[in-house]
Amino acid sequence: MNVLDGQVLAAARTTIDRGLAVFSLPLGGRIPEPGWQLKATLLPERLPGLLTGRGVGIGCRASGAVALDLDVHEGQDGPGVLAALADRLGVAVPETFTVATPSGGRHLYFRAPMGCTIGSMSGGRTRLGPGIDVRGPGNRSGGYLVGPGSVIAGRPYRILLDVPVAPLPTWIADRLDSRPDPST
Template identity: 35%
Template sequence: MTHAPRSALLRAALDAAAQGWPVIPLRPGGKVPALHGERHCPRTGECADGHRTFEQRATLAPERIERCWSAGPFNVGIATGPAGLLVIDLDTLKPKDTKGTPDGVTSFLALCERAGQPVPTTRRIRTPSGGQHLYFTAPPGVRLHNTAGTLAPKIDTRAWGGQVVAPGSATPHGPYTVLDDSPVADLPEWLQNALTAPQKPVAAPVLSMPTRSRSRYAAVVLDREAATVASTAKGGRNAELLRAVRAVGRFVAWHDLDRATVEAAFQAAGETAGLPASECRATIRSALDWSIRTARPRETA
């Protein structure tokens, strides 16, 4: 293997750090952090006094970055929370999406039009799938978290608890490239309001839905409930996780959702909110067991 890809990735990591954005190594060719999780924490080195999350281990130090990226061709992740960023992720359509569904870029344009606002000019990155990342400076004094579909379908956000892949990185599908190198804009107030407004509860499902529609509806509910858990502040996180899992559990009982999918979504959401991994697993398991045991038949729900 030549050192060219490794050198390019090292430069990408140093460039991000120079912007004041702490970085972490991602698996070569991937988007997953190349760091141990709490479950496999050795409790040595940086973690001698307890497990340190990826946000705590993200760094701006050039010497640490050079040491890490000299060891392997790691992709570069930006820890959005510590970086003071909120990144809007405009996703592309998947093969399973219903024909005619708008992609993230289209949904964002419509969102701006409905708000009577121009499309913000800011740093914009193209993802390998053809999606886009829009970078914004998070507002001071407000701790924003990841969201999934809160603004609109196919629009997610990354803030505290999240990370984005930096340009210069690549997956088997292609590279992350800069579309617009404009300065990072402040998050517009109207977008902040949309992200922090209380979310309206999802209406009860229509009993005559065909099976495919029921599964789509259940997936939407799961995304919204997981996003709510991920953004819950300290003090009510476990209670919110318990409530949300119980709310979604009926879909597992009705076979609209796979249990493993639900467990994985809420595990990630709970850990994003700051709950220990073991506490998340115990709460999720207990809540799902209760929901499946007590769920009423669909016809009477």
């Protein structure tokens, strides 16, 4: 096993320890192979066979999670937009398992409430504001994000805040369209 495989496996183990299901991505890639939803696992003993020579994805449906992808590229400031929304509402963004992205953005993971059908939304379609994409369990396969340990264009995704996955705050859930999305 090389150093990169060791880093990928360590990050994936931590991710699983936080209750998030992982699956493999092509090395250096962001798009999973067909059937990735069925391969997502919470079993650490499956990691070496699943991830050696591969990247890590996190499946939202298999994890029972909603993830916020806070972008900071192309003039967008997702972290700032979310902080401003929380400030305007007089609430705090809770500490939760957080992954730093290569562009300087963040992936925040939240435990989805029972029966959650929040789908995946991108490109300014969320009611949380510009620069905030959402990946959720949806109604069928759910969304996913690139996970920690993955390296894209030589730049790593890394765990920034290793704390338990917090419950999805009501003030966020209330703003997300939970109507069935046939694409997820």
